[in-house]
Amino acid sequence: MSKLEFRTAIRDAIAEEMRRDESVIFFGEDVAAAGGVFKATPGLYEEFGPERCFDTPISELALAGAAYGAAVTGLRPIFEIMFGDFMALPMDSLVNQAAKYWYISDEQGSVPLVVRSAVGAGGRFGAIHSQNHGTWFQSVPGIKIAMPSTPREAKGLLKAAIRDPNPVVFLEHKRLYSVKGEPGPEDEVIPLGKARIARPGSDLTLVTIGKGVSDALAAADELAPRGLDVEVVDLRTLRPLDLDTVLESVARTNRIVAVEEGPRTGGWATGLLGAVTEAGLHDLDDAWIIATEETPVPYSPILEDAFLPDPATIVESVTARLGAPVAS
Amino acid sequence: MAKALNPAAAPDAVRPYLESYGRMLLIRLFEQEMHRLFLKGEVHGTTHLAAGQEAIPVGVCQVLEPDDYVAGTYRGHGHALAKGTSPEAMVAEMLGRATGVCGGRSGSMNVIDRERGLVGCYGIVGGSIAAATGAALSAKRQGRVAVAFFGDGATNQAYFFECLNFAKVFELPAIFVCENNWYGEFTPMQQVTAGADIAKRAEPFGIPSRVVDGNDLWAVVDAAGEAVERARGGSGPTLLECQTYRHYGHSKSDPATYRPEGELERWKERDPLTLARTRLLDEGLEPDAIDAVEQATREELDAAVEAALAAPYPDPAAKPATEFAPA
Numbered sequence: 001m002s003k004l005e006f007r008t009a010i011r012d013a014i015a016e017e018m019r020r021d022e023s024v025i026f027f028g029e030d031v032a033a034a035g036g037v038f039k040a041t042p043g044l045y046e047e048f049g050p051e052r053c054f055d056t057p058i059s060e061l062a063l064a065g066a067a068y069g070a071a072v073t074g075l076r077p078i079f080e081i082m083f084g085d086f087m088a089l090p091m092d093s094l095v096n097q098a099a100k101y102w103y104i105s106d107e108q109g110s111v112p113l114v115v116r117s118a119v120g121a122g123g124r125f126g127a128i129h130s131q132n133h134g135t136w137f138q139s140v141p142g143i144k145i146a147m148p149s150t151p152r153e154a155k156g157l158l159k160a161a162i163r164d165p166n167p168v169v170f171l172e173h174k175r176l177y178s179v180k181g182e183p184g185p186e187d188e189v190i191p192l193g194k195a196r197i198a199r200p201g202s203d204l205t206l207v208t209i210g211k212g213v214s215d216a217l218a219a220a221d222e223l224a225p226r227g228l229d230v231e232v233v234d235l236r237t238l239r240p241l242d243l244d245t246v247l248e249s250v251a252r253t254n255r256i257v258a259v260e261e262g263p264r265t266g267g268w269a270t271g272l273l274g275a276v277t278e279a280g281l282h283d284l285d286d287a288w289i290i291a292t293e294e295t296p297v298p299y300s301p302i303l304e305d306a307f308l309p310d311p312a313t314i315v316e317s318v319t320a321r322l323g324a325p326v327a328s
Numbered sequence: 329m330a331k332a333l334n335p336a337a338a339p340d341a342v343r344p345y346l347e348s349y350g351r352m353l354l355i356r357l358f359e360q361e362m363h364r365l366f367l368k369g370e371v372h373g374t375t376h377l378a379a380g381q382e383a384i385p386v387g388v389c390q391v392l393e394p395d396d397y398v399a400g401t402y403r404g405h406g407h408a409l410a411k412g413t414s415p416e417a418m419v420a421e422m423l424g425r426a427t428g429v430c431g432g433r434s435g436s437m438n439v440i441d442r443e444r445g446l447v448g449c450y451g452i453v454g455g456s457i458a459a460a461t462g463a464a465l466s467a468k469r470q471g472r473v474a475v476a477f478f479g480d481g482a483t484n485q486a487y488f489f490e491c492l493n494f495a496k497v498f499e500l501p502a503i504f505v506c507e508n509n510w511y512g513e514f515t516p517m518q519q520v521t522a523g524a525d526i527a528k529r530a531e532p533f534g535i536p537s538r539v540v541d542g543n544d545l546w547a548v549v550d551a552a553g554e555a556v557e558r559a560r561g562g563s564g565p566t567l568l569e570c571q572t573y574r575h576y577g578h579s580k581s582d583p584a585t586y587r588p589e590g591e592l593e594r595w596k597e598r599d600p601l602t603l604a605r606t607r608l609l610d611e612g613l614e615p616d617a618i619d620a621v622e623q624a625t626r627e628e629l630d631a632a633v634e635a636a637l638a639a640p641y642p643d644p645a646a647k648p649a650t651e652f653a654p655a
Binding site for chain 2: 064067072
């Protein structure tokens, strides 16, 4: 079977769901005629026409408001906020309206919308085109946050997000768009809220999300010959957060390290480790976090590379922390 | 509502206005009751009363179909009642009771009534503009229209400019109804609104607009009818600047001392209810017919208040909160 590219997985997921359900529409800045600035959505406009796939003005507040209003009146909008950093603009419709609708309406209805964005650092885009906004939304009940790690995951999770009756914030790491991987089975839908064991291991749980997963797997491969069997947990979603899978893993390994591309303060890793400590202290021998500095993302390649966690950072941190497992 | 509108005696042309008069009175009485119940500690937090502004939502809703969409504001009791939300469910919501239109979960500022096409009421200034713009995306497919009610203050929000542009670019069946009551909270509109001309703000977008006497039910119906026809005919959005005045302050904590002396009294001379009653008589309606509607409306609201006060508070155990709609 031929390999699937991450950006194609995104496109295929949207196309398949638009074919399946007439109420699904897709809009954003330069997503239709141009096929997206990361070329993640070519061909949709041609297949579905301007009524269901259209380019919008650069108006993030209007986009999110329109998606919310459409979602509570019968449509299932997918819209793109090009860079995750731009999500600072449309927060009101998402946080104050979409996320709260199910509860404050007394469950009269829900808000089936998906907002996709390119996120993450490493592309030399500077401080305001490189952030991960997942944690901005993590303290908001009523909104789901998904971040795929592979092409197969991207397709399955996006299809689930589109079918989900709740608002979903969907983060696509821009350094994954060109990654190719094994596709999943036809019409695979990966449930939101269930983490996956990306690599089983017995000595240390390495928990992460998005691009962090491939970094963690590379680090695990490097640590294995040194006698450290690392289990990698791919969270898939930050909300709902699958604490059970993490706790089960920690019960096996007794050690956990969370790798987050973002600052430690207010990050998902601190919250997760707090929850693991609360529920699984008896299983824990060690727990720590690898995160970024408490600064904006820098521009210069030298600075940005030093800023970001990568496989080498993880290996170094693990060996330093666990007393350098002996090379065999 | 139907039971409040008794007299089949009214001629066909006047009957919708008589019905609307009844609904305007219902809103006025509702707001007076909220004022009273707030002071008694039965209504919590804060409320924003719309007494004086009744002709606008009622006039607009007079020309809507039941399945058209409306988005209201935090001064939204009238928006909900005009769209047909049950007075009893509205009172109960204000009292935080289980029988409220949102089960006591939303309160005064955020009422949602899907069955009646009330998309929501918005505690963020300008939120209704965005919600109606989105509802208009659906409405365009469904042959419906979507109305946003908002105040003069909202016309300085990004939502206003972004959504007018968005709605026009896609020729959405949206009607933007500004209830210009001349004060954004405590600040005079002219002081913080460049140009001080709201209707004119539609011009550069190529959106038709009108200044409307928002205290005259007939004027509102006329302007809204034209806008609805335009929207349904595929010719896109309209902006209506309906000029009016709120009888109470901005919210329950505001005694409105910033108003020039005599201003409120001058506006009360053009009270929308008085104007409508006079007009109905001018149209040849018998005073008895109007009295009957007034009587029925008072009885309806009294019954609603009585029922709501007797209704239970929500029981968290009986209906546990769920974060998400089931997938």
